Amino acid sequence: MLIASLKPRTMGGTTNTGLLAYALSRAGHTVACYDADESLQLSAWGRDVDDFPCEVTIADTPAFAETVYPKMDHSIINLVDAGHAENHPDIVDAILEVTDLAIVTVSPTKPDYDRLTQPERGTPLAKVIKRSAALRESGKPPATFVLLNRCQAGSGSPKKYTGLLQTGGEDGTGPRWNVLSTRIPRREDIASAVGFPCNKATRKAPYDALVTELKQLGYLP
Ligand SMILES: Nc1ncnc2c1ncn2[C@@H]1O[C@H](COP(=O)(O)OP(=O)(O)O)[C@@H](O)[C@H]1O
Ligand SMILES: [Mg+2]
Structure with a gap:
């Protein structure tokens, strides 16, 4: 199977990808990573850090579907x-x-919410996901979940933005998003994870919870 870690113009995407791969691997799955971001930071993390869980293949190409996807081992994650x-x-x-x-990684803040739902420039991600249906074998868009990251303990923002995302905004006319109940906390150890060893309790716990939730939702083998 293939899991895509996407985001509007915000932060936390590579952190979430790498630490999710690490959690999946520790949960017994065989994983492989692909770096489709020109910054190539996932690939550098995989290259430089001993406990990174798998190989990272550079794959920042608009021909991803034709040249990268067919060569994947589809029996692993x-x-x-x-x-x-x-x-x-x-x-x-x-x-x-x-x-x-x-x-889809976003933080529960107004700028991130706006970038996801009504960017000043560019197509809103919901529309990009919806229109992908036309090119997919199933004719339907992929199952999509928002993962809230940089969630401050004790703050009401995660709940507020979960509500707005699920109900289509203040006036209820926007796209409705599935929001994972797992939230990645705002933590210094997670902020500085990319390029460093994965094996730290604070870098493991939220992503173990994410794996458990994805499994419960039926999206993992
Ligand atoms: N859970 C978190 N808590 C605090 N800061 C975070 C967290 N996740 C990401 N960040 C911040 O975002 C920066 C970029 O993270 P990264 O995963 O490389 O983002 P992206 O791949 O989306 O550009 C980190 O250096 C850190 O400052
Ligand atoms: Mg990145």
């Missing part, structure tokens, strides 16, 4: 890290054409 959707719409389109599941 493949994870692809995409860059900002506004900057790389061609690559995101190509990933959405073939992914089984899309996880």
